[in-house]
Amino acid sequence: xxxxxLEIKDLKIQFQNGxxxxxxxxxxxxxxxxxxxxxxxxxxxxGKSVTSLAVMGLLxxxxxxxPSGEILFxxxxxxxxxEKEWRKIRGNEISMIFQEPMTSLNPVFTIGQQLSxxxxxxxxxxxxxxxxxxxxxxxQVGIPRPEQIIxxxxxxxxxxxxxxxMISMALLCEPKLMIADEPTTALxxxxxxxxxxxLKKITSKKDRSLMLITHDLGVVAEMCDWVVVMYxxxxxxxxxxxxxxxxxxxxxxxxxxxxxxxxxERKSKLYAIQGQVPKPEQVxxxxxxxxxxxLAMEKCFQESPPAFQEDGHLxxxxxxxxxxxxxx
Amino acid sequence: xxxxxxxxxxxxxxxxxxxSQKTKAAEFFTSLLHSWTGLLGVAIIFxxxxxxxxxxxxxxxxxVKTELTAKLLxxxxxxxxxxxxxxxxxxxxxxxxxxxxSVIIGLSTVLIAGLIGTVIGIISGFFRGWIDIVLMRxxxxxxxxxxxxxxxxxxxxxxxxxxxxxxxxxxGGWVIFARVIRSEVLALREKDFxxxxxxxxxxxxxxxxxxxxxxxxxxxxxxxxLQISSFIIAEASVSFLGFGVQPPTPAWGNMLSEGKDFIxxxxxxxxxxxxxxxxxALGINLFGDWLRDTLDPKIKGK
Amino acid sequence: MAEDxxxxxxxxxxxxxxxxxxxxxxxxxxxxxxxxxxxxxGETYALVGESGCGKSTTxxxxxxxxxxxxxxxxxxxxxxxxxxxxxxxxxRKDFQMIFxxxxxxxxxxxxxxxxxxxxxxxxxKFEGKEREKKIHEILxxxxxxxxxxxxxxxxxxxxxxQRIGIARAVILQPDFIIADEPVSALDVSVQSQVxxxxxxxxxxxxxxxxxxxxDLSVIEHMTDRVxxxxxxxxxxxxxTEELFENPKxxxxxxLISAVPxxxxxxxxxxxxxxxxxxxxxxxxxxxxFHTRCPFAxxxxxxxxxxxxxxxxxxxxxxxxxxNSKEEIKDVIRNx
Numbered sequence: 001x002x003x004x005x006l007e008i009k010d011l012k013i014q015f016q017n018g019x020x021x022x023x024x025x026x027x028x029x030x031x032x033x034x035x036x037x038x039x040x041x042x043x044x045x046x047g048k049s050v051t052s053l054a055v056m057g058l059l060x061x062x063x064x065x066x067p068s069g070e071i072l073f074x075x076x077x078x079x080x081x082x083e084k085e086w087r088k089i090r091g092n093e094i095s096m097i098f099q100e101p102m103t104s105l106n107p108v109f110t111i112g113q114q115l116s117x118x119x120x121x122x123x124x125x126x127x128x129x130x131x132x133x134x135x136x137x138x139x140q141v142g143i144p145r146p147e148q149i150i151x152x153x154x155x156x157x158x159x160x161x162x163x164x165x166m167i168s169m170a171l172l173c174e175p176k177l178m179i180a181d182e183p184t185t186a187l188x189x190x191x192x193x194x195x196x197x198x199l200k201k202i203t204s205k206k207d208r209s210l211m212l213i214t215h216d217l218g219v220v221a222e223m224c225d226w227v228v229v230m231y232x233x234x235x236x237x238x239x240x241x242x243x244x245x246x247x248x249x250x251x252x253x254x255x256x257x258x259x260x261x262x263x264x265e266r267k268s269k270l271y272a273i274q275g276q277v278p279k280p281e282q283v284x285x286x287x288x289x290x291x292x293x294x295l296a297m298e299k300c301f302q303e304s305p306p307a308f309q310e311d312g313h314l315x316x317x318x319x320x321x322x323x324x325x326x327x328x
Numbered sequence: 329x330x331x332x333x334x335x336x337x338x339x340x341x342x343x344x345x346x347x348s349q350k351t352k353a354a355e356f357f358t359s360l361l362h363s364w365t366g367l368l369g370v371a372i373i374f375x376x377x378x379x380x381x382x383x384x385x386x387x388x389x390x391x392v393k394t395e396l397t398a399k400l401l402x403x404x405x406x407x408x409x410x411x412x413x414x415x416x417x418x419x420x421x422x423x424x425x426x427x428x429x430s431v432i433i434g435l436s437t438v439l440i441a442g443l444i445g446t447v448i449g450i451i452s453g454f455f456r457g458w459i460d461i462v463l464m465r466x467x468x469x470x471x472x473x474x475x476x477x478x479x480x481x482x483x484x485x486x487x488x489x490x491x492x493x494x495x496x497x498x499x500g501g502w503v504i505f506a507r508v509i510r511s512e513v514l515a516l517r518e519k520d521f522x523x524x525x526x527x528x529x530x531x532x533x534x535x536x537x538x539x540x541x542x543x544x545x546x547x548x549x550x551x552x553x554l555q556i557s558s559f560i561i562a563e564a565s566v567s568f569l570g571f572g573v574q575p576p577t578p579a580w581g582n583m584l585s586e587g588k589d590f591i592x593x594x595x596x597x598x599x600x601x602x603x604x605x606x607x608x609a610l611g612i613n614l615f616g617d618w619l620r621d622t623l624d625p626k627i628k629g630k
Numbered sequence: 631m632a633e634d635x636x637x638x639x640x641x642x643x644x645x646x647x648x649x650x651x652x653x654x655x656x657x658x659x660x661x662x663x664x665x666x667x668x669x670x671x672g673e674t675y676a677l678v679g680e681s682g683c684g685k686s687t688t689x690x691x692x693x694x695x696x697x698x699x700x701x702x703x704x705x706x707x708x709x710x711x712x713x714x715x716x717x718x719x720x721x722r723k724d725f726q727m728i729f730x731x732x733x734x735x736x737x738x739x740x741x742x743x744x745x746x747x748x749x750x751x752x753x754x755k756f757e758g759k760e761r762e763k764k765i766h767e768i769l770x771x772x773x774x775x776x777x778x779x780x781x782x783x784x785x786x787x788x789x790x791x792q793r794i795g796i797a798r799a800v801i802l803q804p805d806f807i808i809a810d811e812p813v814s815a816l817d818v819s820v821q822s823q824v825x826x827x828x829x830x831x832x833x834x835x836x837x838x839x840x841x842x843x844x845d846l847s848v849i850e851h852m853t854d855r856v857x858x859x860x861x862x863x864x865x866x867x868x869x870t871e872e873l874f875e876n877p878k879x880x881x882x883x884x885l886i887s888a889v890p891x892x893x894x895x896x897x898x899x900x901x902x903x904x905x906x907x908x909x910x911x912x913x914x915x916x917x918x919f920h921t922r923c924p925f926a927x928x929x930x931x932x933x934x935x936x937x938x939x940x941x942x943x944x945x946x947x948x949x950x951x952x953n954s955k956e957e958i959k960d961v962i963r964n965x
Contacts, residue, residue, distance in 0.1 A: 043817040158906040172686035187843060188680035188901045193888035197902055214817055218890025241894045259822040262892040266871070268758075269829065270822035270851065276787045276816060304947075520735035523695050524798070528749045529722030532715070540747075542739040 004031040005177055005209045006055065011069035011318065013050055013059065013279075022280040028235055029067070029307075030228045037203050039224035039241070040271075041256075045277045047233040048213045052179050053212070054079075056096055074176060091120040095170035099182040101162035105154040112150030115172060119219035122173050129135055133172070136165040141168040141198060145164060148269065149310045160191035164198065171202065179211045184219065196222055217256060221245060229253050232278050232288045239313040251293045272327040288317065337371040356357065360620050366618030372576035372611025375504045380428035389418035391577045400594045411596045419596060423604050429579040433563045434556040439511055440498035442552050445505020446544070452506065453508045453513025454536055464510070467503045475500050476565055483571045493572040499558050505551060512547050519531050526559060547555075557609040564605050580605050635704075636806055637669040637692065642701035644684070644691050646909070655912045661687040663862035664701075668893035671805075674832065674839040676849045677871070678838065678885070679859035680907055685842045689808045692840070694718050705806070723753045726799040728828075732791035736783040742769070742794055743779040749802050764801065771834075772797045772827060788925050789820035793827065800831055808840045825852060845868055846889050850874050855943075858882045862910055863919040868944035878938075878946035880923050917949060924937070925950060 013025035022198045025047045032038045042048040053059050055071055057078065071078040073094065081089075090096075098104040105114060115134045119125055125133065131150070138146035141164040154162055163183065170178050183199065184192040200223060203210045206281075212223055220227055220241065229237040229252065237250040248254045257263060258271035275292040287293070290300040299318050308320035329616040360366050379386065388407070395416035401421075410419040416533040452460040470478070484494035516522060517540070525539050567570040567581025568588075575582050587597030644662040647718040662684040677685040681685040694710065699850055702709045705725065710718065713930050716812035729735035736745060746765045750756060756764055766776055772793040783791055792812065799807055811827065813821040829852060831837060841853050849856060849870070856873045858866040866879040877883045895924065903922045908914055914921050930949050938951040 004825055043819060087657075154746060160906050188907070189846065189888045191906065192890075193900060193902055196890070197900070216890065217818075218892060221894040221896070223891045223894060245893050245895075256818060259819065260892055261822075261825075261847040264851065266851055267829070269826050272822040272826055273819040274823075276789060276820065410724045520729045520731055521737040522689070523794070524727065524729060524735050525737070525748070526695055527693050527722060528798070529719040529752050530748065531719065531752075534752075539737055543737070 003034060005052055005074060005207075006211070007031040007035045007070075007072040008051070009053075009072070011054065011071065011326070012050070014067055016063050016065070016266075020281065023283075024233050024280045025054070025262065026283075028230075028231050028233075030235060030238055032209050032226075034061075034176075034179055034207045034209055034294040035203075036225045037212055037223055038226045038228060039214045039220040040211060040230060041215065041220055042230035043215055043277050045232060045279060047056070047280075048179055048230050051230070051310055052096070052211065052213050054092060054137050055177075055179060057083075058090075068154075070325060089123070090174045091175075093175050094177045095173065095175040097163075097166050097170045097180040098180065098198065099185055100219040101159060101166050102154075102185070104166060105162060110151055110153055111157070114154075115150070115165070115169055118169065118172050129239060134281050137168045137171050138165075140202070141165075143168070143193075160186055160194060163187060163191075163195055167198065167202070176207070177211065179213070182215070183212070184297050185216070187288075192219075194259045194276055199223065217260060232283060233280055234288055234313070234316065235307070236289065236317070237313075237315045239315075243313055248312070249313065249320060250317045251295050251319070252289050254315045255292045255294075289317075290328040297306075334452045356622065360618070363618050363621075365614045366622075368494065369611045369615030369618060371611070372607060373615055374429060376608055376611070379424050380431040382520070383424045383428055387418075387421035388425045391417060391421040391578045393417065393420055395442065402594070403596050410600050411594070413583075413597055414590060414594070419583075419600055420581060423580070424598055426578045426580045426583060426601065426604065427608075429573055429577070430563065430605075431489070432490070432611075433497065434560045435503060436494050437497040437559040437563075438556050440494065440550045441501035441535065441555070442505050442548065445502035445507075446509045446548060448502070449506040449509025450513055450536070450541070453510040454484065454517065454540065460510075463506070469507055470500075470503050471507075476562060479562060479566055480571060483566060488571055488574050489575075490573055493563055493566060495565075499561055500562070501555065501559060502556065505548075508547060508551050509544060512544055513540060515541055529630050549573065550620045550623060557612040557616070560612070561605065561609055584597045634671045636671040637840070638702075639692065640666050640702045640704070642666070642688065642703065643699045644687050644696065645699045652856070659911045660862045660909060660913065661714075662691065663913075665859075665862070666701075666863050667857050667864060667867065669806075669838060669840060669847075671728070671838055672836055674843045676843065676853035676856040677699065677859055678843060678846065678849055678856055680844060680885075681857040682861075682907055682910060684910070685859050686810050686871040689727070689810050689829070689840060689842050693725065693808055694853040695727075695951060702782050719752075719869040723749070723802045724804050724878050725792065726802065726804045727798050727809060728792075728796055728809040728812045730793055731815050732788050733783075733815075735795050736791055738783055738809040740772075741782055745783075745798055746801055747795060749798060750923040753802060755802065768797045768801045771800075771831070773823075781820060787820075788816050789823060792816060792820075792824050796827060796831070800835065800837070803835055806838045806840070808842065810842045811844070812841075814843065814845060821848075828852070841851060843930070846874075846886060860886065860911050863918060863947070865919065865948070866944075868940075868948040869942060872942065872944055876944075877946050878940065878944070879919075880925050880950070881919050883944075884924075918945075 008031065009029050011025055012023060012030050013030045015022050028047070030038070041049045045175060055078070066079045071080065073134065087165060092134045101152065105135065112134060112167060116130050119133060120128050134150060140306050143149055143161065143164050157165065180199065189193060196219065199210070202208060212219070214220060224241050227239060227241050228235055229250065231252050237244070237248065237253045244253065245257065248257055252273070254274040255271065261270060264270050273292055278288065286301040286303060290296045293300065297318060303320045305316050305321070307314050307316045350417050360370065397416065398406060398412055399414055401408050401412040403409065405411065408418050408420070409427040410423065412418055448463055452463045471534060479496045479500040482499055483493060486492040492565060522535060522539055525535050564581035564584065568585045570585060573582055575578035575586065583601040584598050587594070587601065590597050632649045642662055642665045645701065646659040646661055647656050648659055649656045665688060673849050677688060689695070690696050692703050698711050701711070703711050705721070707729050729849065743765060746768065747761065750761050750764065769775060769778065774793055776789065783794065786794065812828065813824050815823060828839070832839065841849065843849055853870050856868060857864045858871050858879065860881050866873070866877070866882045873882065874886060876887055884903045886900060887901045892958070901924060905922050908921055914931070916932050917930040917935050920926040923930065927949060935946050935949045935952050939945045
């Protein structure tokens, strides 16, 4: 396989709220290979968005810190970068597609003005070249009559169109890595289908890598090559996408897949994971999922399981330890 | 109705809610300790309240006793810490006693203006229709008048005195409450929980009293705390112009007014009352800002 | 009629007037435009569609949270669009609502006990101790406990709040509940808990649901009949299984095909619709869907289609089925 474009090693992130210190991210490690689409799946509070902000260097610097761990992007350590160095990377080598296309575009600038912003910052182009580049990228994301659209304001576009503009902005500087944070959650089903097929088309080209953050296993099944499942700030499972859906090892992943309505008989009781996601400050000793796990053993409440690995399929669960016997 | 439903997804009682157990008061207090501006504001307000209650016992001299032999003494002479005025009255004592006037006026004006404004704002926002249009046009008309000018006119009609200055300030100041409360009510009306109450069959009156009004307390308190200082400043301005509180009663405004004739010969006569006004207004504003930051979830939210 | 209809909606319209400035003409937004359907006692009836299709407005209008512009709503045979606010209040114990956003639908200043007490108090159900007992019972049923009674909404998670909202809706033992996107604001692992709770309650109390959602997989799982809405109009109605197996209207077909797959190896033929939903202020002439329809014909932009009936109450509003084959050929030839 190709070399990895992003490698996160034992990343920890701390937030300080007054005297409280919470760790929304604890020892997260994964990598994204060039050309891969990696899905980060998790519910609210799983730390998936915080991870992506760390990769973009967008953590609020006054209250957050990275006490340990590395983020290697294209061989470069990112966690120690200064703001000025970050600016060279953001929007240029790593770009982001946000969840809310409504609020992530500035309402007082035209589409053309907003799209020329990253070009001005990262590329030396004449006005004419800029315009040509913008129109080209707008065509790429399937925006009709781009020559007119560049003179329009965000409010004149529909939600789906705005998300296309966001994607075109992320594509503009040909980044090595794109991060999409719930890119279709705010959109309708038929528009979601449009945007997903667009993202698929984009990632199929060249060495484009995508880190796709979502809570929707359906989107993962559609889009991803590799899946990282996060729960309460930790990675609980990580595997190739078919492997994950065929052979989920962690009880949390199994629960998520089993609770999809399409995996349950119509009108029957859905499989449900009991209880609630713990808040970061509620994390106690032992396995983070133990209090909701149907298979929890005594050991799970005492000791946090290490990441067991088998042919690259990683699962952080005591059931995978060889002395417990493999339970399937 | 003995349930046949197994209550399976019972939420564990301890951990899921343990962190919200802290009482509101404690949370409030710790948040105050974390903000030096809030603490400073509270400290100034405490001093102000203390002076206005115990002023008579603290003041070193009788604030209205004139002593022409000791007139216009500069600060730190003959036991007069801040000096004396043109009638030989002790400036420190007058400032201490002046605090009471400011507190009385600030509090009672905010109470009256707040009450009138809130009631009108609620009526306007809740019932909408023509009554809303009439009331809000009234507010518009009044807002097109300079506040101080309006207060002066009303005061001129009513005559001077503590009671009348309170009434004129209240009449001049209710509009801002009406405006803010009306927009709060309009926003609340559309909230899902109000719709839920309607869907439950709660009567209109009860929706207003039990669902809308309790949710207005926070904006009301924030607004009131921010308005007090502007009322105190307005009173000082009106008294300075010769209306409002009349001498010899010590009020910071009329002290300024009396001192302005001696601005070149006795600087302390306007400096210290002026400082008193500034510090008071600053303290109350700092407190109000902190209160807003703490109570208003729209700003507090991440 | 032999069928026992609990709710019957006839030619319901809800228009909003929006003024766009002092000198501009007022535009009329047809949020709900001539919608008719009936819900049988005990069934779960789904309204599905994308944002702005009018499904939520339909729900709110049935509950009388907004007034209908025209049309009738019969609840247990009685037209509730014409009755007064106070008469409506008394009726409200029989139909209730579950809201989408569990954060906005509970009064932040009230404890769980106060929230649950209110319906009992308003409708003068039970006395003193019995009320408390009832509240304890209902809390237990929705999976909360007595220890939560004196807590405020902000102390709960989204899923727990939704349980409180459901408890408030069922405490009066209504016949009919409108659930407006009841799980779409919740975490995935909590969604199935809430769906199970709703299914349980339906069995326990014999509830009739109007289930408003955009999530087709949830609709497929828990509803009996589905009405598909597009731009304020119902374009197709069928029994749930029939609709998912044999969708007639091109919009329904596209909608169903757009649902993400459940397994990466699953192949799905996808109908990707062009463009976006047009504005309800300015809906297209003729069939409202013709601007995005992959099968649009000339007639579609000229004449609004009539309802076409298939077997077992399956009906669709589409020209593909209205005209006989020859006519369609004519249309194609002429174009």
